Amino acid sequence: MVPAAAQAHGIAQRADLPIPEWLFAWGAAAVLIASFVGLSVLWQRPLLAQAAAGGRTLHVPGARALEAVGGVLGCAGFALIVYAGFAGNQAATANATPTLVYVVIWVAIPVTSALLGDVFAWVSPWRALARATGWAARRVGGGALPTPLAYPARLGRWPAAAGILAFAWLELAFVNRDHPDILAGLAVAYAATMLVGMSVYGIEPWTRRADPFAVYFGLFARLAPLRWRAGTLQLRAPLSGAATLRPVAGTTALLCVGIGTTSFDGFQQGALWSGESGLGGRLTRLFGDLGCGPQAAVELGATAGLVLVVAIVSGLVVLGMRRASTVAGSEHRTPPGSYVHSLIPIALAYLVAHYFSLLVFQGQAVGFLASDPLGRGDDLFGSAAWSINYSVVSAAGIWYVQVAALVAGHVAGLALAHDRALELWPDRRLAVRSQYWMLLVMVALTCLGLWLLSATSR
């Protein structure tokens, strides 16, 4: 009855799926509940904090040269983004800048970070420039540089949260989001802000807390089984790096912004937002009626939607984490922010689920854009005639990846929260009971993610 009724209301199913999409959500929820029970029974003592410190450490020969290579690569990529943006063809699909910003930096780097470790720290152009400048200044000046100011502890990761929200606004609400010259100008402004920040507060403190991309992608790198540090490579259990995250101010906000803005991206592509009488059109008309011009009305409408979805997701997450800090009938309380690290795999899952198709399709554009980055008809590497092959993965294939990413991310989140609860609660039964609310939030976020993806227009 239900799917037939739903289809009668115009909801198309992906033709080659054996069961309706909502049944995948039920299945995903069942997997989460089964995983919760499995964790409660089989995972009886905290393991991850110890695992993060352990593991094999290998010495990497030529580590400094490798660091320099990463810095040079990053600076070259940054120069290409800026030069192609200003000097190249201003058509978004012909110019390399929009693809480099929205596909390579925003999607490929975080996904790679979760597999291989902190890639962005390796290639960050402003960090490389700042380190090179510091090195040169010490050589020329012949002594130590002035000590930077102490980074204010109360700021925590808030600058990073604000920066990621601003980037998401650029991507999802700004009408001229894919104008290469605007992106190039913003890239220069971003780099200048980072260089000023690093010169005032020091390169590493600023990179660890305030550089939005470095901080956000660095969180994903904590899930990786590899950690690069001072000429060594540490092999550790996957996820264990997340267990050592310090929940400083703004960390929850940063992850909620990550999950919320990605959710809004999915929502915006669905019929509920963009359909004939969807919310997007209504908000645009509302702001138009209030006297805004056409572009401002669209941007304000999308901004309102973005803020609304981030607020809903944040409310859900904060509710779950607050309720997980107490258990009825026990006086024990766990500190605020104890479970924030469990949001990292969820943010990654949302990112993979929402941007997988962008990565596999638009990611192929890197092939021909490399030969003709300015869109002027060049053919530097002989690949300018390549095109995007849309048959590499089917709609059903994309859906399976999305479901698998969301389920795996939320199960990983449950495992991280469960491990932390075992550390913080004196009794295993209380630890498990404290996690009921986390389970509820994980199931809600999984279903929300799958609902948003199932409603995506196609």
Add this chain to the structure above:
Amino acid sequence: MTFVLAHFGHWYHALIYLVPVAVVMGMMWWSSRGDG
């Protein structure tokens, strides 16, 4: 404000996705009986 049928359909569709959330809430309620 008027809703066309398709949009009702989509919101209605959302309820199907809320069933697992309701199931977990029910399980939580059931497990907390007797906590006073």
